[in-house]
Amino acid sequence: MIKTGQAYRSANPRGGPRIRIDIYTPGHTHVCVSDADTGEDSRWIPVRNLHASPTTKAGKPRRTGYVLETT
Template sequence: MTTQIQPGQTYRSADHRETIRFRVTAYTPGDARAHVVDATTGKRPRQVLVNRMYTTPRTKTGQPRRSGYVLETGADQ
């Protein structure tokens, strides 16, 4: 799970076969879901489970993630 989810962060699918990218628009710490929109168009609002959002593309054992979403850019970048 991510250490700090903030509005403005961009995530991509960990599955290399998918092209899903989204931007976080709202998140309240402690909530199970973050509100997101398409990263390119800003459309298609939806909610994503925060336990599927990761800061690194690798697992604790060093294997590439195959599911979930990986942080691309942070809100302050």
């Protein structure tokens, strides 16, 4: 379940930004996020890019989107 304040890391193997959930309304398709470390670079991203597990249903590591770090 997505909650305000959660931190996510990039699933991209090359790395990427850590993000923090700033605004989310259950049932909406987008979530407002910002840089988890600085709080800057606020933007809206699709909820479908946020994942609770670092692996796919097939057991392979995710390569796109963001993976939950904290609850």
